[in-house]
Amino acid sequence: MIALIPVREGALPLGADEAVAEAGGEAIVAGDGTEVAARHLRTAVRVGLAELGTFAPGAWAAALTAELAAHDVIILPGSADGRDLAPRVSFALERPLLAGATRIGPEGATLVRRGGLVEEIHRSAGPFVATLEPGCRGIEPLTRDAEIRPLSLAPAGAHDAEHLAMMAPDPSTIDLGEAARIIAGGAGLGGPAAFALLREVAAGLGASYGASRVAADLGWVPQDRFIGTTGVTVDPRLYVALGISGAVQHVTGLGTPEHVIAVNLDASAPMMGMADLAIVTDARALLKVLADRLGATDDG
Numbered sequence: 001m002i003a004l005i006p007v008r009e010g011a012l013p014l015g016a017d018e019a020v021a022e023a024g025g026e027a028i029v030a031g032d033g034t035e036v037a038a039r040h041l042r043t044a045v046r047v048g049l050a051e052l053g054t055f056a057p058g059a060w061a062a063a064l065t066a067e068l069a070a071h072d073v074i075i076l077p078g079s080a081d082g083r084d085l086a087p088r089v090s091f092a093l094e095r096p097l098l099a100g101a102t103r104i105g106p107e108g109a110t111l112v113r114r115g116g117l118v119e120e121i122h123r124s125a126g127p128f129v130a131t132l133e134p135g136c137r138g139i140e141p142l143t144r145d146a147e148i149r150p151l152s153l154a155p156a157g158a159h160d161a162e163h164l165a166m167m168a169p170d171p172s173t174i175d176l177g178e179a180a181r182i183i184a185g186g187a188g189l190g191g192p193a194a195f196a197l198l199r200e201v202a203a204g205l206g207a208s209y210g211a212s213r214v215a216a217d218l219g220w221v222p223q224d225r226f227i228g229t230t231g232v233t234v235d236p237r238l239y240v241a242l243g244i245s246g247a248v249q250h251v252t253g254l255g256t257p258e259h260v261i262a263v264n265l266d267a268s269a270p271m272m273g274m275a276d277l278a279i280v281t282d283a284r285a286l287l288k289v290l291a292d293r294l295g296a297t298d299d300g
Helices: 016-022 034-039 057-068 080-093 192-204 213-217 270-274 283-294
Strands: 002-007 026-031 046-051 073-077 097-105 108-113 118-123 128-132 147-150 181-185 208-211 238-242 259-264 277-280
Touching: 002 016, 002 034, 002 057, 002 080, 016 026, 016 073, 016 128, 026 034, 026 057, 034 046, 034 147, 046 057, 057 080, 073 080, 073 097, 080 097, 080 128, 108 128, 181 192, 192 208, 192 283, 208 213, 238 283, 259 270, 259 283, 270 277
Parallel strands: 002 026, 002 073, 026 046, 046 147, 073 128, 097 128, 181 208, 181 238, 238 259, 259 277
Antiparallel strands: 097 108, 108 118
C-alpha cells in the first residue's frame, strides 16, 4: 500500500498523515513544494517526491501512472484535492475507487455512508484506489526522519480545467475541516442570539465559526457546524473555545491545533487545561466586547 498526497505550495492537506499511516509509512507527495511538505509529514517512513507544478489532476494522474501501478492499494486523503485526484488516478489505472473509507486494508475498505450513520464493508478482488476520511483514525508520530527521494517522471498531457486564478476561501462558508482558524461556542453562550453574534465576530476576525454538539442539538446552529467524534473533525492552526467545557467527544474531533484559547467561568474545565491561553470569565460577555470592538451587531 502507498499513500498519494497532493500538495499546493508545500502545504499538506487535511488528513495527510493519517493516509500515510494507513499505508504503513509509504508515500508519494505530488504537487509543488513537495520537499517542504514531505519534511512536515509525521508518519512517513519513505517518501517519493513528484514535483508536478500547480494542481492539475488529469495531468498528475497520467504522470504518476507508471509509478503507482506497482502498488496494489493507493490511499489518498479525503481532502478537497484528494477527492478530485482520486477518481482520475482510478481511471488512469483502470481500478475501482472506494471513496469515504474509515479503514483500508489489502483486501478492501470500510466505507461510511449516509453522513456517517452507516458503515459498509467493501472487498476488492484486485488492486484499488481509496480515499481515507480525515480524523477517522488519528496518528502516532514517528521519532525518526523519513527517507526522501525525488522521482523521475515523464511529463504527461491530459485534459484539465484551465486554471485562471486561486481565490482565497471564504471563512464563513468553507468546510470546517479545511478551516485554519475556528471560533466555536458551547452551552456557555446561552442561546441562539449569542451564536448569531458569534458568526459576526468570526467573520470580522477572518475565522470560521463552530459549536459543540450541545449547541447543535438545541438548534442554536446547523448540524454541520458541530465539532466532535460524531460531527466534523477539524485541525485548525487556531482554535478559540467560548463556553465549551471540553468533553472527550468534543476534543477528540479537534485534531492538533497549534494554538488553543479557552474562555470559561469554570477554571477546572478540561478545555481550559488544554489551552495555551485560558481566560476565566463569562464567555458571552467577552463575545459582546469582541463584537463592540469589531463593530458587529448584537441582536441579543
